[in-house]
Amino acid sequence: xxxxxxxxxxxxxxxxxxxxxxxxxxxxxxxxxxxxxxxxxxxxxxxxxxxxxxxxxxxxxxxxxxxxxxxxxxxxxxxxxxxxxxxxxxxxxxxxxxxxxxxxxxxxxxxxxxxxxxxxxxxxxxxxxxxxxxxxxxxxxxxxxxxxxxxxxxxxxxxxxxxxxxxxxxxxxxxxxxxxxxxxxxxxxxxxxxxxxxxxxxxxxxxxxxxxxxxxxxxxxxxxxxxxxxxxxxxxxxxxxxxxxxxxxxxxxxxxxxxxxxxxxxxxxxxxxxxxxxxxxxxxxxxxxxxxxxxxxxxxxxxxxxxxxxxxxxxxxxxxxxxxxxxxxxxxxxxxxxxxxxxxxxxxxxxxxxxxxxxxxxxxxxxxxxxxxxxxxxxxxxxxxxxxxxxxxxxxxxxxxxxxxxxxxxxxxxxxxxxxxxxxx
Amino acid sequence: xxxxxxxxxxxxxxxxxxxxxxxxxxxxxxxxxxxxxxxxxxxxxxxxxxxxxxxxxxxxxxxxxxxxxxxxxxxxxxxxxxxxxxxxxxxxxxxxxxxxxxxxxxxxxxxxxxxxxxxxxxxxxxxxxxxxxxxxxxxxxxxxxxxxxxxxxxxxxxxxxxxxxxxxxxxxxxxxxxxxxxxxxxxxxxxxxxxxxxxxxxxxxxxxxxxxxxxxxxxxxxxxxxxxxxxxxxxxxxxxxxxxxxxxxxxxxxxxxxxxxxxxxxxxxxxxxxxxxxxxxxxxxxxxxxxxxxxxxxxxxxxxxxxxxxxxxxxxxxxxxxxxxxxxxxxxxxxxxxxxxxxxxxxxxxxxxxxxxxxxxxxx
Numbered sequence: 001x002x003x004x005x006x007x008x009x010x011x012x013x014x015x016x017x018x019x020x021x022x023x024x025x026x027x028x029x030x031x032x033x034x035x036x037x038x039x040x041x042x043x044x045x046x047x048x049x050x051x052x053x054x055x056x057x058x059x060x061x062x063x064x065x066x067x068x069x070x071x072x073x074x075x076x077x078x079x080x081x082x083x084x085x086x087x088x089x090x091x092x093x094x095x096x097x098x099x100x101x102x103x104x105x106x107x108x109x110x111x112x113x114x115x116x117x118x119x120x121x122x123x124x125x126x127x128x129x130x131x132x133x134x135x136x137x138x139x140x141x142x143x144x145x146x147x148x149x150x151x152x153x154x155x156x157x158x159x160x161x162x163x164x165x166x167x168x169x170x171x172x173x174x175x176x177x178x179x180x181x182x183x184x185x186x187x188x189x190x191x192x193x194x195x196x197x198x199x200x201x202x203x204x205x206x207x208x209x210x211x212x213x214x215x216x217x218x219x220x221x222x223x224x225x226x227x228x229x230x231x232x233x234x235x236x237x238x239x240x241x242x243x244x245x246x247x248x249x250x251x252x253x254x255x256x257x258x259x260x261x262x263x264x265x266x267x268x269x270x271x272x273x274x275x276x277x278x279x280x281x282x283x284x285x286x287x288x289x290x291x292x293x294x295x296x297x298x299x300x301x302x303x304x305x306x307x308x309x310x311x312x313x314x315x316x317x318x319x320x321x322x323x324x325x326x327x328x329x330x331x332x333x334x335x336x337x338x339x340x341x342x343x344x345x346x347x348x349x350x351x352x353x354x355x356x357x358x359x360x361x362x363x364x365x366x367x368x369x370x371x372x373x374x375x376x377x378x379x380x381x382x383x384x385x386x387x388x389x390x391x392x393x394x395x396x397x398x399x400x401x402x403x404x405x406x407x408x409x410x411x412x413x414x415x416x417x418x419x420x421x422x423x424x425x
Numbered sequence: 426x427x428x429x430x431x432x433x434x435x436x437x438x439x440x441x442x443x444x445x446x447x448x449x450x451x452x453x454x455x456x457x458x459x460x461x462x463x464x465x466x467x468x469x470x471x472x473x474x475x476x477x478x479x480x481x482x483x484x485x486x487x488x489x490x491x492x493x494x495x496x497x498x499x500x501x502x503x504x505x506x507x508x509x510x511x512x513x514x515x516x517x518x519x520x521x522x523x524x525x526x527x528x529x530x531x532x533x534x535x536x537x538x539x540x541x542x543x544x545x546x547x548x549x550x551x552x553x554x555x556x557x558x559x560x561x562x563x564x565x566x567x568x569x570x571x572x573x574x575x576x577x578x579x580x581x582x583x584x585x586x587x588x589x590x591x592x593x594x595x596x597x598x599x600x601x602x603x604x605x606x607x608x609x610x611x612x613x614x615x616x617x618x619x620x621x622x623x624x625x626x627x628x629x630x631x632x633x634x635x636x637x638x639x640x641x642x643x644x645x646x647x648x649x650x651x652x653x654x655x656x657x658x659x660x661x662x663x664x665x666x667x668x669x670x671x672x673x674x675x676x677x678x679x680x681x682x683x684x685x686x687x688x689x690x691x692x693x694x695x696x697x698x699x700x701x702x703x704x705x706x707x708x709x710x711x712x713x714x715x716x717x718x719x720x721x722x723x724x725x726x727x728x729x730x731x732x733x734x735x736x737x738x739x740x741x742x743x744x745x746x747x748x749x750x751x752x753x754x755x756x757x758x759x760x761x762x763x764x765x766x767x768x769x770x771x772x773x774x775x776x777x778x779x780x781x782x783x784x785x786x787x788x789x
Binding site for chain 1: 477478479480481482483487509511512513515516517518519520522523532534536537538542543546549706707709710711712737738739740741743744745746747748750751752763765
């Protein structure tokens with residue numbers, strides 16, 4: 001029998017994630033009560049992934065940003081969003097990122113390519129990506145992913161399906177992308193040998209809508225002063241959302257968060273006893289510093305109220321009237337969600353930024369710009385000008401959000417510390 | 426870019442619009458009586474203005490070009506059309522638009538896949554551009570104008586194809602640097618005048634006695650990669666005894682190796698050519714197609730080696746070279762040299778000489 005894929009991750013789930021989930025449940029780690037559910041979802045996701053690979057009873061699809069999982073779930077396909085995997089693998093173990101990035105660079109991938117694509121390439125070479133039945137990728141959000149997925153195809157023997165993601169945000173562009181998703185259905189039907197059951201898709205979309213409703217309410221609740229939940233909750237719930245929208249377990253988790261936040265707001269209880277600063281975190285989370293949010297909260301009484309990636313989920317629910325309306329909603333959702341959103345013009349990103357800043361009553365902005373993201377480095381100076389004109393304090397620094405060798409924890413915290421001490425105090 | 430032909434065009438009241446990529450509809454501009462010129466950063470000496478808006482991880486082509494725009498050096502341009510070629514260029518557009526650096530700015534969303542749906546979408550995008558050009562420059566564009574423009578551009582492409590073949594004859598009748606210079610000139614001279622000039626030059630080259638008789642024995646090279654508009658780069662390689670017999674460069678043969686179909690609807694023909702001319706890594710339709718095209722170019726040109734150059738921070742060509750290295754090792758089995766460069770050739774001459782020299786010695 002061939003060696004099982006993802007050996008490291010299997011071990012990590014058993015030896016790190018499961019004990020961590022227990023510790024969170026026992027509140028031996030900060031905010032354990034709020035985060036345990038997220039860790040349970042991560043564990044369940046990986047266990048399903050391993051099972052799909054080992055037993056081959058269910059097709060496994062490795063998919064990319066610009067898509068959300070509802071359609072796959074409706075066709076009983078196990079959805080595996082490739083881009084979340086590097087974050088999960090290196091969670092609390094930064095040296096894992098170094099290993100796979102080095103493998104990719106040794107194989108000729110230039111260092112300046114996005115860490116996600118380098119990491120996935122290295123992991124694929126080392127058999128740490130899932131052995132998928134097929135890959136579904138869109139032509140967005142960036143050059144790095146566009147070329148990354150072509151490189152992955154060269155190393156796998158599974159079919160690869162591509163959707164063309166427009167950069168435009170017009171109704172025509174959304175309709176075009178809905179057409180791309182419609183064509184994807186034919187591919188999935190061919191791969192699974194099953195026809196799409198529209199009623200089943202509607203059920204999954206309705207489940208996804210229940211979660212969306214809770215997520216939207218959570219965003220509203222986070223506008224309260226003091227903010228009811230700590231920053232870590234945003235980071236974790238965002239990461240699990242990407243693979244779990246449309247699953248009842250995820251709905252249950254965000255519903256729990258909603259109830260908890262409602263109660264906290266009613267009681268005037270904040271994540272920080274004496275909230276001083278409300279931080280808008282634009283853009284990436286830092287996966288190798290699990291205590292960053294706690295540090296910010298303790299050191300400066302500063303709470304991250306929302307971040308760029310998760311705020312893209314402030315969207316309308318899926319219109320489940322017909323297959324057409326569902327596809328249009330899924331198209332919009334895929335293009336808008338997370339990094340897919342970065343494909344649009346800078347002016348649209350700035351508009352969203354200002355909306356978030358105002359809606360959440362932020363006092364300042366922390367903008368960690370990943371070295372591999374060419375999008376943001378062509379945008380951030382324009383954003384800085386807007387901030388200067390409006391008196392919005394912003395702290396911009398470069399880093400790699402997974403590879404701590406580029407800028408280590410101390411340096412990141414040092415930059416933030418300097419910002420608070422010189423600009424905010 | 427700003428040559429005597431452009432100055433003359435401007436002097437008679439003509440409009441000039443810049444574009445950035447070989448996936449651009451030059452014919453549509455020409456049909457509107459606008460001179461399309463390909464944007465270049467040549468002549469740029471520094472980038473302090475662009476540095477204010479671009480991060481350290483954006484590429485030097487975009488940096489130099491933006492600097493020229495922000496400095497006002499290109500104020501004779503009436504506008505610019507940008508396609509979503511890459512993330513650097515997309516953000517360049519955002520900066521130009523935000524700073525209102527040029528009067529007319531249009532963003533053309535060119536699909537990343539080529540099929541009937543994407544072609545239809547691109548035709549729609551081209552129709553929108555046509556409308557904007559008509560409104561922006563006050564001139565209606567008739568279908569016949571587009572048809573005529575396609576004919577002019579196709580004629581130029583055929584002439585460049587003829588020139589291109591002269592690189593690989595034994596002995597060669599044209600150098601690789603000369604052919605690149607022709608292709609670059611084609612993108613910054615009114616195309617009808619360019620065609621006449623090139624026709625004359627081709628008669629000289631084809632009818633005369635070949636000068637480089639010794640070049641027959643030199644290693645035959647195919648030059649590939651992204652943005653390279655400086656013939657001096659090729660001259661260095663040729664001066665070291667390398668014979669460039671073909672290219673797949675986005676300012677080189679990608680601009681002329683295919684023609685637009687003159688027998689179909691003109692916007693459809695332009696869209697089809699934009700999506701189907703030899704694909705660059707921005708097109709996600711598959712590395713396999715590009716590799717097949719490259720393998721056949723190697724066979725046809727009888728290349729002994731391939732040089733792939735790419736700009737630092739170009740993710741598309743960065744990933745492409747990663748795949749090429751593997752393919753060349755496992756399938757193609759022709760020596761491959763990968764060179765990373767800055768946009769201005771003068772910045773890396775020493776390294777280019779050393780690495781090209783070593784590569785040529787390994788081929789001998």
